[in-house]
Amino acid sequence: xxxxxxxxxxxxxxxxxxxxxxxxxxxxxxxxxxxxxxxxxxxxxxxxxxxxxxxxxxxxxxxxxxxxxxxxxxxxxxxxxxxxxxxxxxxxxxxxxxxxxxxxxxxxxxxxxxxxxxxxxxxxxxx
Ligand code: HEM
Numbered sequence: 498x499x500x501x502x503x504x505x506x507x508x509x510x511x512x513x514x515x516x517x518x519x520x521x522x523x524x525x526x527x528x529x530x531x532x533x534x535x536x537x538x539x540x541x542x543x544x545x546x547x548x549x550x551x552x553x554x555x556x557x558x559x560x561x562x563x564x565x566x567x568x569x570x571x572x573x574x575x576x577x578x579x580x581x582x583x584x585x586x587x588x589x590x591x592x593x594x595x596x597x598x599x600x601x602x603x604x605x606x607x608x609x610x611x612x613x614x615x616x617x618x619x620x621x622x623x624x
Pocket of ligand 1: 511515518544545547548549551552555567570571573574577612613614616617620621
């Protein structure tokens with residue numbers, strides 16, 4: 498079975514997923530309220546799903562996969578997802594308590610953005 502087209506399609510969605518995370522992070526860095534976190538949640542889930550599917554398809558195609566690199570990327574992808582979910586729940590609490598949305602959300606937004614940027618570095622520099 499020729500898995501090459503599937504791998505290329507997954508890679509396209511993998512790149513689109515990372516753009517959702519880093520694009521949304523960059524756009525909202527200076528925001529003080531009204532954070533929109535759903536886009537990052539979708540991006541983080543996309544990265545986990547397409548990343549794991551890529552590993553599977555590469556193995557089906559008989560290619561070598563660097564297990565240590567995959568373990569590191571999975572860890573950071575989980576950090577991104579957990580951080581954005583934390584940001585969302587802290588945002589909800591701040592809104593209902595009438596406290597600062599910025600203080601509640603920004604540290605976790607940074608963590609999510611940095612986790613994704615670290616994964617780009619790992620993906621590109623680790624061979
Ligand atoms: C925030 C999360 C992630 C980001 C930002 C990210 C980023 C990237 C980037 C930029 C590439 C292209 C690299 C290149 O072609 O040189 C890539 C490829 C790839 N990623 Fe990810 N990734 C993430 C999560 C994951 C996860 C969780 C997995 C696996 C469980 C994974 C597995 C792969 C594989 C197999 C490739 C293609 C082969 C390779 O270059 O290693 N990625 N990723």
